[in-house]
Amino acid sequence: MKKTIVTALAVLTxxxxxxxxxxxxxxxxxxxxxxxxxxxxNGIIYEVNIRQYSPGGTFNAxxxxxxxxxxxxxxxxxxxxxxxxxxxxxxxxxxxDSKFASEMPKEEQHKYLGSYYAVSDFKKVNPxxxxxxxxRNLVKTAHDNGIYVILDWVPNHTGWDHVWIKEHPEYYTKxxxxxxxxxxxxxxxxxxxxxxxxxxxYDNQELRKEMTADMLHWIKNENxxxxxxxxxxxxxxxxxxxxxxxLRKEKNIFMLAEAWEPELLKxxxxxxxxxWEAHHTMNRIAQGKNTVKDWDKFMxxxxxxxxxxxxxxxxxxxxxxxxxxxxxxxxxxxxEEAMTxxxxxxxxxxxxxxxxxxxLNHSLKFFEKDSIPKTKGKDWELRAKLGxxxxxxxxxxxxxxxxxxxxxxxxDDANILAFVREKNGKKVVYIANFSSKPINxxxxxxxxxxxxxxxxxxRLKDNEVIMLQPFQYFILNN
Numbered sequence: 001m002k003k004t005i006v007t008a009l010a011v012l013t014x015x016x017x018x019x020x021x022x023x024x025x026x027x028x029x030x031x032x033x034x035x036x037x038x039x040x041x042n043g044i045i046y047e048v049n050i051r052q053y054s055p056g057g058t059f060n061a062x063x064x065x066x067x068x069x070x071x072x073x074x075x076x077x078x079x080x081x082x083x084x085x086x087x088x089x090x091x092x093x094x095x096x097d098s099k100f101a102s103e104m105p106k107e108e109q110h111k112y113l114g115s116y117y118a119v120s121d122f123k124k125v126n127p128x129x130x131x132x133x134x135x136r137n138l139v140k141t142a143h144d145n146g147i148y149v150i151l152d153w154v155p156n157h158t159g160w161d162h163v164w165i166k167e168h169p170e171y172y173t174k175x176x177x178x179x180x181x182x183x184x185x186x187x188x189x190x191x192x193x194x195x196x197x198x199x200x201x202y203d204n205q206e207l208r209k210e211m212t213a214d215m216l217h218w219i220k221n222e223n224x225x226x227x228x229x230x231x232x233x234x235x236x237x238x239x240x241x242x243x244x245x246x247l248r249k250e251k252n253i254f255m256l257a258e259a260w261e262p263e264l265l266k267x268x269x270x271x272x273x274x275x276w277e278a279h280h281t282m283n284r285i286a287q288g289k290n291t292v293k294d295w296d297k298f299m300x301x302x303x304x305x306x307x308x309x310x311x312x313x314x315x316x317x318x319x320x321x322x323x324x325x326x327x328x329x330x331x332x333x334x335x336e337e338a339m340t341x342x343x344x345x346x347x348x349x350x351x352x353x354x355x356x357x358x359x360l361n362h363s364l365k366f367f368e369k370d371s372i373p374k375t376k377g378k379d380w381e382l383r384a385k386l387g388x389x390x391x392x393x394x395x396x397x398x399x400x401x402x403x404x405x406x407x408x409x410x411x412d413d414a415n416i417l418a419f420v421r422e423k424n425g426k427k428v429v430y431i432a433n434f435s436s437k438p439i440n441x442x443x444x445x446x447x448x449x450x451x452x453x454x455x456x457x458x459r460l461k462d463n464e465v466i467m468l469q470p471f472q473y474f475i476l477n478n
Contacts, residue, residue: 032143035225035252039148040271040311040349040399042391043075045256048354049319050080050129051113052370059134066141072357072380073387076254077142078228080319081116081152082125082135086159090114091196091367094324098193101367112367116152117230118159118196122214132222139223148225150254151218155211156234157183157197164210165198171207173199183234202236212243219250226253232270233259244269256313265310275312275348277302282316282342285434286335291414292434296407309400314343315351322353323366330361337382338432338473344386345421345430345475347405348398357383389452393477395426409444416441416468428452429460429476433468440465449476 046069054061059082069077090101092112101112113128125132142149158164164171165180172180183192183199200207218224227247232240247253248268257270260277264270281298284290306312315321316339317328325331332339344350355364355372359379364370390396397403403423408431410416415435421428429449433439442463451458452475460466460476 032146032148035148035254037400039075039254041397041401042073043399044073044350044352044387044390045076045078045313046072046074046352046354047078047318048080049364049372050082051116052364052372053354054374055371057128057369057371059130059138063134063138063141066138066147067145069147070145071384071387072352073384073391074147074352076148076150076225078150078256079138079152081119081154081230082129083116083119083154084121084124084126085114085116086118086120086161086196087114088160089196090118094366096193098195100196111369113369114159114367115196117154117157117194119154120159120161121163122158123217136222143223148254150226150228150256151224152230153215153227154230155200155239156231157194157199159196160198162198164207168206168210171200171204171210173201202239208239208242211239212246215243215247216250219247219253225251226255226271228256228258229270230258232257232264233261237263240264240269241267262306262310265306272311272313272349275314278312278343278346278348279315279321282335282339283331286332286339288436292417293414295417296413299405299407308402311399311402312348313351314346314348315353316340316343317353317356317360318351319353319364319366322355322360323363327361327363328356334436335434335471338434338471340382341386341473341475342417342430342432344390345396345428346398347402347421350386350390352383385453389428389475389477393426393428394423395421395428395477397423411442411463412439415439416443418443418445420445427478430473431466431468431476432473433471436470438470439468441468442466447478449478451475452477 048062050059050062051057090112091098091114092101092104093099101109101114104112125135139149169180175181180198182195182197184190185192202208215227244255245268255270257264257273259273265273277298281290281295285292285295316332328336357380358373358375359377360372364372395403403421406420406422408418408420410418416431416433416439418431429445431443443460443466444462445460446462447460449458449460450456458474458476
């Protein structure tokens, strides 16, 4: 009897200890706040290319660096596709003369890893990056640091190894011969050249259900906070009208469309779209093909095209631009810093593509292993300083309740861009010389300001001459 009582007490003690341990673990778990529109006002989005972020190209190598992204003001991490990549028709090169890995010498085929966007399974992770547990740790680490995670989703097509090819060929677009085809450009009626993927046919209602269920899987089971949707405008609008409300019922999420069409931002569909025209205009001005007057025209047209609470992503770089159209430094030249600063202070949300913060200056290979630099220097310092201003100054709010943007008149509006952002008494003024020559310009603004980049006071008088060196800029706050 005595032995039985002692045993029972021991079990109760162990059980109590176990419960306390479980409570302690539960209490120490950091829960990130629900995503809200406030995050969009001063948020910065970071696009991570897991394959190229580190020499090993793993989730874990990126995860250990997540805490320092707070120094850059990052609120959202966009993870490029993490899914297994199809072997069938796996690409080795891109462009008009693209080749498949199978066409390359056998001893070289192993190095061609294919496109992240040729997905073979929407519910698994690419083993090259690690395990699902590694990805879960990435999400948890981000959440513990107050950062949300969105997953790059590929709704327009799948790789040729996807299980649907065999089990549900009716999910795909077919030619007159009944053969599954790669995606077609609706404007030309010809292939986009994405020969490593098979086009999905959204006329099929079962496909719509499966696609939505797969997206819900990542929200319900892996605790992600939304999606960046590849070529979102190539998918029928009414699919998004069906799917996104179902996703939002599950959780407060952030949705980014790789598209520019205003209708995708209406009625609670996508939160943000790509600021393509801003990007192209910045490139053209830096290259001397456009002037600041073209910037003013673009801003006027965008104000008509989009509603006041629409959000666009501002970027000087992303994975496509870097790999196919050249580096930031190559495209923007001496205007790089002024344009980068512009992407932070104009309305919208700025993007950092992994490597930009370290001065990435080469085009990353798209189908093969490559790597970004990892030495902090002036590029990190610039983005940290701009990120701090974006985070702390209401005048740079860029979400659904964005700060005003007002153009400031100068006596050389073809070369000098000057504007003020203002909200609740806070002001940020941006003045830049977007020409390759020094300019003495009169700027129609008066006030006592601080030069944010230097910390020095700066007094402006209406139409007083300001000297600006080629591609020099000022960010002034009150």
